[in-house]
Amino acid sequence: MLSTSEVPMGWYPDPSGERQWRWWTSSAWTAATIPYGERETAVRIVSDIALIQALHRLVRYGIAMFFIGLATLVSVQAHWPGSAKPVSETFAVTLSNVAVAMVLFGSVCFAFAARELEGRWTWWAYVPVLNLFVVLSVVTRRLGGRPLQRVGADVFLLVLFVVQFHDETWLCIAPVILAVGESTWVAALIEKLLSAPSATPSRAL
Numbered sequence: 001m002l003s004t005s006e007v008p009m010g011w012y013p014d015p016s017g018e019r020q021w022r023w024w025t026s027s028a029w030t031a032a033t034i035p036y037g038e039r040e041t042a043v044r045i046v047s048d049i050a051l052i053q054a055l056h057r058l059v060r061y062g063i064a065m066f067f068i069g070l071a072t073l074v075s076v077q078a079h080w081p082g083s084a085k086p087v088s089e090t091f092a093v094t095l096s097n098v099a100v101a102m103v104l105f106g107s108v109c110f111a112f113a114a115r116e117l118e119g120r121w122t123w124w125a126y127v128p129v130l131n132l133f134v135v136l137s138v139v140t141r142r143l144g145g146r147p148l149q150r151v152g153a154d155v156f157l158l159v160l161f162v163v164q165f166h167d168e169t170w171l172c173i174a175p176v177i178l179a180v181g182e183s184t185w186v187a188a189l190i191e192k193l194l195s196a197p198s199a200t201p202s203r204a205l
Helices: 039-047 049-078 089-118 130-142 147-164 169-194
Strands: 010-013 020-024 029-035
Touching: 029 169, 049 089, 049 147, 049 169, 089 130, 130 147, 130 169, 147 169
Parallel strands: none
Antiparallel strands: 010 020, 020 029
């Protein structure tokens, strides 16, 4: 008998006993459900599963890692040895390396999300920061929003944080605002991709 971790991803009878299918990721049950018999919905969601998984990685890891890493990097630069409030050089270098690694990890998550959103690899998917804003633009467009206004506002806030944080420490809230906003939009697209056209999916138990 297969253990839970060995069961491949796919649609299975809902373990709650409800008369519906629930999507199994090969490690956990998701919120995606469809009533028995709605095969077209199952096929559509399966065709989007790579995109859904890439967006899930963004919400769970990528967005947080990117903005935490960026905020840490900017903060360390504001307290670099020789500044008004310096930290030790060893601490500054170590923390900077960790921050850069976090930013790069987040950028990789954005790169794979870009690949799935576009259906192919594009040059901008490989460029950190740029891939973040292009992904946000595509997500906003798919949700019927205004990409130019959305991206413009986020670019302004990010630049303001990077340039002015040394003098205006209250701007530390900027990465939080950006991360929450981006997560909200990406989560909304995931919900849209998982929702059935003829029926509203049940929520996770």
